Amino acid sequence: MEFLATSLLELITQTATNLPPDVRAAMSLAAGAETPGTQSAQALDIILSNVDMAKEDEGPICQDTGMPTFIVHTPVGVNQLRIKKVIREAVAEATRCGKLRPNSVDSLTGKNSGDNLGEETPVVHFEQWEEDEIDVRLILKGGGCENKNIQYSLPSNLDHLGRADRNLEGVRKCLLHAVWQAQGQGCAPGALGVCIGSDRAHGYDLAKRQLLRTLDDTNPNPTLAKLEAEILEEANRLGVGAMGFGGKSSLIGCKIGAANRLPASFFVSVAYECWAFRRLGVRLDAATGAITKWLYRDPARKVERMARGEGFALTGREVILTPPLTEAQVRALKVGDVVLIHGEMFTGRDNVHAYLMKNPPPVDMNGSVLYHCGPVMLQEGNPDDPRTSRWTVKAAGPTTSSREEPYQADVIRRYGVRAVIGKGGMGAKTLAALKDFGAVYLNGIGGAAQYYARTVEQVLGVHLMEFGVPEAMWHIRVKGFAAIVTMDAHGNSLHADIEAKTGAALEALQEA
Numbered sequence: 212m213e214f215l216a217t218s219l220l221e222l223i224t225q226t227a228t229n230l231p232p233d234v235r236a237a238m239s240l241a242a243g244a245e246t247p248g249t250q251s252a253q254a255l256d257i258i259l260s261n262v263d264m265a266k267e268d269e270g271p272i273c274q275d276t277g278m279p280t281f282i283v284h285t286p287v288g289v290n291q292l293r294i295k296k297v298i299r300e301a302v303a304e305a306t307r308c309g310k311l312r313p314n315s316v317d318s319l320t321g322k323n324s325g326d327n328l329g330e331e332t333p334v335v336h337f338e339q340w341e342e343d344e345i346d347v348r349l350i351l352k353g354g355g356c357e358n359k360n361i362q363y364s365l366p367s368n369l370d371h372l373g374r375a376d377r378n379l380e381g382v383r384k385c386l387l388h389a390v391w392q393a394q395g396q397g398c399a400p401g402a403l404g405v406c407i408g409s410d411r412a413h414g415y416d417l418a419k420r421q422l423l424r425t426l427d428d429t430n431p432n433p434t435l436a437k438l439e440a441e442i443l444e445e446a447n448r449l450g451v452g453a454m455g456f457g458g459k460s461s462l463i464g465c466k467i468g469a470a471n472r473l474p475a476s477f478f479v480s481v482a483y484e485c486w487a488f489r490r491l492g493v494r495l496d497a498a499t500g501a502i503t504k505w506l507y508r509d510p511a512r513k514v515e516r517m518a519r520g521e522g523f524a525l526t527g528r529e530v531i532l533t534p535p536l537t538e539a540q541v542r543a544l545k546v547g548d549v550v551l552i553h554g555e556m557f558t559g560r561d562n563v564h565a566y567l568m569k570n571p572p573p574v575d576m577n578g579s580v581l582y583h584c585g586p587v588m589l590q591e592g593n594p595d596d597p598r599t600s601r602w603t604v605k606a607a608g609p610t611t612s613s614r615e616e617p618y619q620a621d622v623i624r625r626y627g628v629r630a631v632i633g634k635g636g637m638g639a640k641t642l643a644a645l646k647d648f649g650a651v652y653l654n655g656i657g658g659a660a661q662y663y664a665r666t667v668e669q670v671l672g673v674h675l676m677e678f679g680v681p682e683a684m685w686h687i688r689v690k691g692f693a694a695i696v697t698m699d700a701h702g703n704s705l706h707a708d709i710e711a712k713t714g715a716a717l718e719a720l721q722e723a
């Protein structure tokens with residue numbers, strides 16, 4: 212097995228940095244369906260450019276490289292313990308090289324292991340099979356979309372859809388509801404992996420395994436094939452749109468499996484996958500561990516550029532913001548404005564927000580821009596020598612902001628934050644604070660980690676490093692950081708509007 216380590220490292224690197232062809236094709240269709248000039252179309256332009264950048268630089272497509280989940284089939288007699296050990300070594304090496312973000316956090320102490328290894332991480336499933344080769348599939352599914360997974364226990368009453376019974380019509384309602392409840396928080400357009408039946412735990416596992424199918428395949432079960440096609444068509448009539456900005460492209464795939472259930476249970480388990488649908492696989496020679504074949508790829512077809520034209524083009528109507536910001540500057544902004552930030556900002560997510568509730572900030576945040584982001588950072592040079600040590604940003608897209616809803620209003624008021632950047636929007640408490648204090652919420656494009664990393668001119672410093680790389684407070688200087696005002700200082704929220712409109716669309720589908 213002399214090639215096993217290099218084969219697995221290559222699998223991880225390619226999965227994290229190079230979107231598979233079926234997802235590229237689906238995203239091209241989604242972008243083509245969107246109305247030019249809309250916010251969703253702009254978001255898709257940035258997303259497509261980001262996919263190209265990730266491939267060019269071999270950098271993570273999204274900064275959240277997810278929970279590495281391996282599904283391995285081995286011939287009888289192959290040593291699975293040895294394969295698991297090498298998988299763990301490859302994961303640690305990929306993390307060291309900046310292809311994976313350190314994502315393994317001790318659930319009791321909150322400590323990040325720093326190398327993606329820890330209790331039950333990475334996730335590795337083994338199965339034996341009759342073939343001669345080893346088959347390894349990897350899926351990197353990030354936290355934003357993982358948080359939008361949902362499980363229904365039928366019968367159930369669903370918002371805007373009424374009662375979902377224990378039949379296929381009930382399942383249909385669940386799946387439309389799953390797309391609606393995700394809004395932009397799971398970085399739409401997304402894909403659904405679905406399991407009808409089984410028990411709670413295995414149902415979720417089987418739902419995730421549906422994501423191993425290619426987006427363009429046809430379900431061999433005609434009933435499920437029909438339901439998949441219906442959901443894809445109907446979900447794209449809801450109007451969620453890319454990043455939840457409203458639009459025609461909400462779903463790029465729906466893959467459904469069915470498993471037997473207990474008489475008393477009827478679960479519908481949904482694995483919601485974001486547009487950054489990273490899964491690949493390899494066949495390995497069982498004697499040497501060398502790659503004999505890539506799965507999900509056609510070796511005869513070269514990887515095509517995704518961006519249309521020049522990608523995201525500036526119109527000249529963008530509002531330039533140079534922090535520190537004044538109250539008057541942010542009160543002049545309104546929902547729908549596109550801003551370009553030139554200057555300094557601070558990152559802060561879950562741990563930083565919790566810290567700020569009890570402690571003063573380590574920096575002056577008056578007039579600041581606070582970016583909900585857990586970047587991938589690499590330290591170059593000698594870490595003990597400040598003359599040579601230097602942090603570089605490898606990936607830096609926005610994280611889901613709703614997690615900070617319990618804290619954000621207080622952080623804005625207490626410390627004078629004038630702009631918060633994240634994705635998916637925030638709730639009523641934050642909206643009220645934006646209005647009272649004079650601040651805005653800016654929606655970045657979720658998953659556009661390479662696009663945003665290129666806007667970072669310099670890492671000026673880091674605070675609260677004890678929280679680990681993704682959770683630390685990074686002080687960066689950016690140039691041309693593009694985002695869209697989705698919650699303004701006048702009480703307007705694009706997210707609340709889209710949620711209401713798409714809810715009405717669900718009701719219309721119900722009546723149709």
Ligand code: SF4
Pocket residue numbers: 273274275276277352353354355356357396397398485486487608609610611657658659
């Ligand atoms: S694209 Fe969005 S949901 Fe997907 S991993 Fe990245 S941040 Fe999370």
